Amino acid sequence: MTDQRHLAEVDAAMAGLIAADAERQRTSIHLIASENFTSRAVMQASGSVFTNKYSEGYPGRRYYEGCAVVDQMEDLARDRAKSLFGAEHANVQPHSGAQANMGTYFSLLDPGDVVLGMRLDQGGHLTHGSHVNFSGMLYRFEAYGVDPSTERVDMDEVRKVALSVRPKMIVAGFSAYSRILDWEAFRGIADEVGALLMVDAAHIIGLVAGGAHPSPIPYAHVTTATTHKALRGPRGGLILCEERFGADIDKGVFPNAQGGALNNQIAAKAVAFHEASTDEYRAYTAQIVANASAMADSMTADGIRIVSGGTDNHLFLMDLRSIDDDLTGRDAARLLDTVGITVNFNTIPFDPRPPFKATGLRIGLPAATTCGMKEDEVRRVGTLVARALRGRGDEAEMAAVAGEVAELASAFQPYPVDFPGHV
Numbered sequence: 001m002t003d004q005r006h007l008a009e010v011d012a013a014m015a016g017l018i019a020a021d022a023e024r025q026r027t028s029i030h031l032i033a034s035e036n037f038t039s040r041a042v043m044q045a046s047g048s049v050f051t052n053k054y055s056e057g058y059p060g061r062r063y064y065e066g067c068a069v070v071d072q073m074e075d076l077a078r079d080r081a082k083s084l085f086g087a088e089h090a091n092v093q094p095h096s097g098a099q100a101n102m103g104t105y106f107s108l109l110d111p112g113d114v115v116l117g118m119r120l121d122q123g124g125h126l127t128h129g130s131h132v133n134f135s136g137m138l139y140r141f142e143a144y145g146v147d148p149s150t151e152r153v154d155m156d157e158v159r160k161v162a163l164s165v166r167p168k169m170i171v172a173g174f175s176a177y178s179r180i181l182d183w184e185a186f187r188g189i190a191d192e193v194g195a196l197l198m199v200d201a202a203h204i205i206g207l208v209a210g211g212a213h214p215s216p217i218p219y220a221h222v223t224t225a226t227t228h229k230a231l232r233g234p235r236g237g238l239i240l241c242e243e244r245f246g247a248d249i250d251k252g253v254f255p256n257a258q259g260g261a262l263n264n265q266i267a268a269k270a271v272a273f274h275e276a277s278t279d280e281y282r283a284y285t286a287q288i289v290a291n292a293s294a295m296a297d298s299m300t301a302d303g304i305r306i307v308s309g310g311t312d313n314h315l316f317l318m319d320l321r322s323i324d325d326d327l328t329g330r331d332a333a334r335l336l337d338t339v340g341i342t343v344n345f346n347t348i349p350f351d352p353r354p355p356f357k358a359t360g361l362r363i364g365l366p367a368a369t370t371c372g373m374k375e376d377e378v379r380r381v382g383t384l385v386a387r388a389l390r391g392r393g394d395e396a397e398m399a400a401v402a403g404e405v406a407e408l409a410s411a412f413q414p415y416p417v418d419f420p421g422h423v
């Protein structure tokens, strides 16, 4: 039989590290737009015996025996994903968002093909053609960006670039953009130039699931996503597509991009899809959007410039020049970490600084909303962020801010006080 002792008895060092991060998660305010806290049920499935099973292939077509139960489990996950998003086909095997994109590119593109995506320094993602990523190494990515005056994606500009570069695929989606993209217009441009439309919905898929954001599914040939952001599932990827692309997409994931599926993660994705189909989850996503908007508006009233003037989704970008011209994103993020507020620094459109310094902070509300914060609390968090950044160098002010952060964090915790960090 396997060793049945608890982790703390078997490996005190690792148990200690897990407990330390659980403590960090419980005692800080989390504003990283791509992070969230999973339910106990999701964690249980992720930590289940499905971690033991090899199952290369897909339900009914496996390269291993003993997959009857795994087949039912993956079918349940696929069916739930299809029903939650109204999609014809779902692939739940991508290990991550990057691999969902890799599987999609492998299935629908040939090396050297032209692809049009959003500029990384204006909100796009590494997998949309960065030269340090496989996407930029294998394909000829061209880019569209945001309009300098509105800081929004201008569909006339996207069309102009598409007509000039004639891509085989257009990628719509982002990691740091606070507005709603016009999926229908993207599809219109794709049809006009004879391109496929891939929507990378990694950031917004949770909002889509809860009805708090327009769905790209009816317009995109293929939609890729992560399951661990607002969707509140385990770390992982997901691909949704029209039935006619299903077989190619499946092949693009396995065997093109990956080997054996992470069955424990797929089980946990299925639990997350189930949770995301409830009224409670719908209310949660509406609250995320309301919170993001309330926080961005109150910061604006406090004299802080928010890129594009606000937000329609779960995130926004602060332009730190409105606090101090010399304050970099990296320094601001580190400073906030010292008072218990976790954020990430980010370039803003037309940023005068390189990405590793940057001029912006990306602020996201899914995690704080999971902890139960509503508009009043997130406005208070916004004030604390501003006080910390403006009061840097003033030790008494920083201590006062840290005290208030600790008090708020303890009133809005993701897990019970005695939670050891694992189930």
Ligand SMILES: Cc1ncc(COP(=O)(O)O)c(C=O)c1O
Binding pocket: 034, 095, 096, 097, 098, 099, 101, 124, 125, 127, 173, 174, 175, 200, 201, 202, 203, 226, 236, 237
């Ligand atoms: C738009 C977008 N696509 C893809 C990814 C990649 O996801 P992962 O980190 O799971 O590989 C991310 C991650 O933040 C993202 O924001």
